[in-house]
Amino acid sequence: MSEELPQPDAAGDEAAGQDRAAAGERRAADADAWATAAAEDLEAEKARRRAAYGPPPGSAAEELRRLVDTVADKLSGLQSPLLGPVAGTAAQQVVRQVVQQAKAAVEPVIERNPDVFDHLAAAGGELLAAYRSAVQRQEHRWTSQEPDPRDGDPRDDEGGPDAGPGQRIDLD
Structure with missing residues (x-):
């Protein structure tokens, strides 16, 4: 086989x-x-x-664009009763023109550098955290019961060559 x-x-x-x-x-x-x-x-x-x-939330550039649009809408819709109807119309036209110029200046910057705004937002957050830390440390020092040894006042020392009968008053 x-x-x-x-x-x-x-x-x-x-x-x-x-x-x-x-x-x-x-x-x-x-x-x-x-x-x-x-x-x-x-x-x-x-x-x-x-x-x-x-x-x-969108990127920082989108948020800035939305903020500019919102402010522009609010300013354009703002009417001043103090100026009267004729002056109010002229003032609205001036406001619209200023808003359009501001938008024309901001838009190209946002379009060219959208990542810059994200970095600026992050840096702002870091600065805020550093400021908050410094303020908390200072508030803790102000409210603590124990005096800070670095805050010793040299005028509290008794005696010395310039010690006189009077006491210096600090007005600060």
Whole structure:
């Protein structure tokens, strides 16, 4: 007996290839369905959080742009009853012109350097933390019961070559 394997026919190869292709498509479809379901769940969770907590804050550049727009809207809508109707209209036109000039000056800077505003915001946060730390330390020193040894007053020393009958009063 010979150990020869039978020669596969062309129809058998095609059937096996089609079975493998169908299995691959099913796996791809399953992976795609999983990815789609995960993306839908993520979007639903984001929508739920936006509804509960409001929109997430944007970058510092976007926040600055929104601030400029809000201030511009408030200033443009501001009417002064003290100036009267004629002067009030002229004042509104001047305010609108100033607001437009300010926006025209700020917008290009924001568009060119959006990362700079993020760095400035971070630096401002660090400065605020350092200031808060210094103030807390100073307040603690002011309110503590024990006097700080560094705050010794040399005038409290009795005697000395300049000691006279009077006492110096510090008006500070």
